[in-house]
Amino acid sequence: METNNALSTKRPSHRYLEIEALLLKAIQDGSLQANTVLTEEPVARLCGTSRTPVRKALSELFKKGALKHFEGRGYIVAGASESDEPQRITLTLEHFGLQDANNLTKQPRMISQRIAGDFENSLLRALPFGVYQINEQMAADHYSVSRTVIREMLSRLNQRGLVNKGEKAHWYLGPLTTRDVDNYYAIRSKLEPLALIESAKVTPLTDIQTMWERAQMVLDQGTGCSLNLYEKLETDIHVDLLSRSKNKILLGMINQSQSSLVINNLFFTTVRSTPPRAAIREHIIVLDFVMRGAYDMAAQALEQHITLAAIRSRRRLKTFSVFVEPDLPTYLVKQKY
Numbered sequence: 001m002e003t004n005n006a007l008s009t010k011r012p013s014h015r016y017l018e019i020e021a022l023l024l025k026a027i028q029d030g031s032l033q034a035n036t037v038l039t040e041e042p043v044a045r046l047c048g049t050s051r052t053p054v055r056k057a058l059s060e061l062f063k064k065g066a067l068k069h070f071e072g073r074g075y076i077v078a079g080a081s082e083s084d085e086p087q088r089i090t091l092t093l094e095h096f097g098l099q100d101a102n103n104l105t106k107q108p109r110m111i112s113q114r115i116a117g118d119f120e121n122s123l124l125r126a127l128p129f130g131v132y133q134i135n136e137q138m139a140a141d142h143y144s145v146s147r148t149v150i151r152e153m154l155s156r157l158n159q160r161g162l163v164n165k166g167e168k169a170h171w172y173l174g175p176l177t178t179r180d181v182d183n184y185y186a187i188r189s190k191l192e193p194l195a196l197i198e199s200a201k202v203t204p205l206t207d208i209q210t211m212w213e214r215a216q217m218v219l220d221q222g223t224g225c226s227l228n229l230y231e232k233l234e235t236d237i238h239v240d241l242l243s244r245s246k247n248k249i250l251l252g253m254i255n256q257s258q259s260s261l262v263i264n265n266l267f268f269t270t271v272r273s274t275p276p277r278a279a280i281r282e283h284i285i286v287l288d289f290v291m292r293g294a295y296d297m298a299a300q301a302l303e304q305h306i307t308l309a310a311i312r313s314r315r316r317l318k319t320f321s322v323f324v325e326p327d328l329p330t331y332l333v334k335q336k337y
Contacts, residue, residue: 015144016053019043020060022096027066027077031097034079035087038067042091044146053144115143116153123162126328127176128320131335134163134171138331161256173332178314185310187257188238192306193299195242195250200290200298202244211236212287219280237283237302241290279309 023043026032038058040051047054058075061067067075076086089095119139126132134154140147154171157163166172200208211233218233238258245251282305289298325334 015049016056016060019047019049019053020057022047023057023061024064024066026095026097027061027079029097031095032077033087034077035084036077036095037070037072037074037086037088038077038091039074046091046093046096048149049145050140050147052141115145115149119143119150119153120157120162122329122332123157123173125326126332127162127174128317129174129323129325131175132173132328132332133335134173135331135333136171139329142329142331159252159256160258172335176317178317181310181314181317184257185306185313188254189303189306189310191250191254191257192238192242193303195245195247195254196286196290196302197295197299198246199242199244200295203241203290205291207240208287208290211241212284212291215280215283215287219277219284233280233283237286237305241286276312279305279312282308 023032023038032038040054040058043058044051044054058067062069062075066078068078070076070086072086123134136147136150136154139150143150154163158165158171163171163173214229214236215233218229221229242251242254282301286298286301286305289295289301
């Protein structure tokens with residue numbers, strides 16, 4: 001069965017190639033001078049990754065003649081005579097040709113952004129199928145990053161309510177039950193309308209019109225609607241339309257309760273069906289009221305939409321019991337419960 005690209009398990013490009021290119025450019029530019037000692041740990045620290053891709057990158061540069069062995073640990077940059085002494089220095093990003101020292105703290109975040117989508121999608125694909133322990137080290141090895149990067153991503157997902165920390169500081173995913181769905185939607189049905197009333201008033205009318213046109217497009221396309229377009233429609237109503245609320249605590253609570261939205265996307269991807277036309281019409285009704293400036297009516301329509309969506313999502317979640325568990329990364333370890 002084909003799957004949507006957003007839920008693909010394809011791994012990102014090899015991290016060692018990025019590190020190899022970074023080091024080679026620094027050597028060619030002279031940022032890393034001849035006889036400079038390079039070892040795994042400082043390079044891994046600066047790149048915010050594990051030692052495994054660094055070890056591979058250094059090995060490849062040695063094969064290409066950019067590095068050479070010496071009597072000490074690690075490699076030295078080629079280009080000097082053997083009589084010259086190895087230069088042991090404290091490496092910084094400046095030695096990699098990156099002059100902005102702030103990149104030193106941003107680098108792990110840049111790496112996490114590179115893999116965050118794939119990591120989260122893997123977790124979401126597993127969510128309806130039980131409880132899984134997330135093995136930090138195996139996830140780090142899978143993406144060729146440090147455990148620190150994995151922990152940072154898990155912490156953010158924990159804030160959104162997608163994962164939780166159990167005994168012995170282990171991370172767990174699931175289960176997502178029908179009771180969870182009821183609880184999440186009950187919270188959303190009360191909080192999202194509150195955010196809408198405040199946010200919609202300061203949302204540009206052109207943005208609202210764009211959302212309305214997109215919803216109408218989805219309705220007109222029917223079976224030809226793509227999942228990506230429907231996902232954008234969901235974001236329009238449940239994220240963008242609420243995002244201008246000044247109550248950040250309220251928005252945070254809404255964000256934590258929206259993990260159940262994944263059920264719909266997984267369902268449509270798995271059974272290759274299209275979004276229900278009734279749900280799309282409900283979106284259009286909400287946006288119609290907003291465009292008229294009838295914000296209280298829009299809030300009531302949104303609450304009604306979420307109430308009906310809860311019923312639909314509960315039914316979809318139950319159907320997953322007859323689906324075969326998808327192929328998942330090895331860092332997701334199924335638990336008995």
